[in-house]
Amino acid sequence: MNHPAPAPSSDAATPFRAPLVFGGVPEAEGFARTPITPRDRVHFRVDRELPLAPFLAALPDGVTVSHDEGEGLYRVDGPCGQGPLLADWIRAWCAEQGCTTVGLRAEAGVRRRAPRDLPPAFLDDLCRHYLPVSLKRLQRNMSTIRLHLPDPDDLGQQVAEWILKAVGQYDETKGVPFGAFLATQLSKWVHDLGRNAHGRTAADTENRQQKAIAAFQAEHQRRPTERELAAFMGQSVATLRRNSQTVATLNSLRNLQSLDGGPDATEVLLPDSGEAPDQIMDEAEQTLLSHALTAACAPDPTAARGQRAAQPNVLGWATWYLTTWGGQTKTQVSAELGTSVRNMNVHADRVERVLKDRLAELSE
Template identity: 80%
Template structure:
């Protein structure tokens, strides 16, 4: 199926001398007017197990919708303005009736959103096709961060496409800002959120402040700053700048040491100086080391043949340990969800425990 590119039409009223874009035969400004952004009340929550969305949607009151962000495990229930507290109680009651616990249940009023599906299909299709290459080019300045979190080019294209749809949903055409400019601003924010979600708020924000300061210095002086100049530019001592740079680099390295199906762990782990690193950084480092030790303990054993149990990644053992330790699940719940017996889970978990004991002993030393 052939798709036409966005078509400019003549319009002498644009003070910049640019013709407005046309998507699916509809000028961009007129397209937004066909599905204006509207206010609603929203309830956010997570659960201790995935909900049956089909059943939830059938039970929802008229005019109420639900969406699920699988990546964040976050549910959003939307209703008309003024119904926030009623929706909170409805969600709490419905989940309790299905034996599901809610986490972080909260209401938000006057949320302004549009559903992308409300736009004309041809308009939305051509708009996304137009802004995808524009967005990818705009994100070239964030290439190093993106490669860290989304290394596969196909995955990056999918991620940026999702961001464009997300921007469509929150773009307020009444504020007078063109969609392209709004999208560029949001892309920078969402790239930063990738780091926050993966690395922890403290390290990501520290790195972000340094990157912003370097960029501002480059604009002002047309060269990169020295360490002393950057410290002065940020209002910090050189020692503080070095410490922050070390902790950011440490956490980035720790979180990229080894995958579940990787080989033997031969990477030396460099930790921050506990006398100088902030407490929150050390807390993140401790959690990362524990997570890494668990993952490494579930990797194939060195020297085992691929056709042996020990030569395969211990995925069931990892799931059993992780979800019962940090995911709030019981072995009985996992047994039902994974379709295996508790006895089988215990066998795989015991393998993890034996490998983990030696790793944690090494960490304690």
């Protein structure tokens, strides 16, 4: 008589994994000690540098502020129910300082924790552990990341910032381990790099097209024709062509090497005005003007690494170039890039301040 083999014990089927310990505190316990809490948050930007020290000193009691220098975004957190009042206070205070708020909005019931409230040794060890883990996880996205963060040091800093961001958003009551939560957020934040740099519509259009091309290739082992890709995506050929032009513009902006290099170190050769015909001189002047515009959008070498000025001003370049030479209005460019005209104006104003000095040098 045959007897069934004994079932493996649960211990053998599921290997035991010791809990992670950071700073002498188990990971789950560390987050439980500093639970995520709700608060009202006000997001805004300003049209010029905000005097941060006076602003912090004037904040009402129980209100905190964080500043994303790379995006120029301020986040002010206060007690639940105080969001609208806090938004009015910020708007009035900025007006007194001669600053205009951009995109100010209040958000109620935002659940966050401040990383600084965690035990320092716990937070330090957690970041040391998850930094190499995150870099390994992001290997599949590295081709996209390098378009925006070519410097390995910048990549390490960005990933560290993402870990701290995940710490602030992680809700320990959901029953999901922090490592799993972090892994899902990393993919989302990689996609946001393109959205922040080039506008949501353009980045999302590129992402959808690349996914569709990859899916078609996996099914048919070849790249699709234009008509096949349009049918695969459920679009007309005209829509696909229009979206492809948007993607091509996005890729052209990325390929402006002078934005990341040293445009001022590039020698621009001019013909002798006494020997060259007027048409050639006109083209030379256009080249000089285009060169000055590109140089005005390059990163400021004197700016701190986390500041917005330390990043190529791609949106400012696109705004100036497409409205000056592309024959488009700001409204049209805004619709194509999926960003507001006000946001375009903020970036274009940065270009204008630098461009005025460069044009003055060219006229001498």
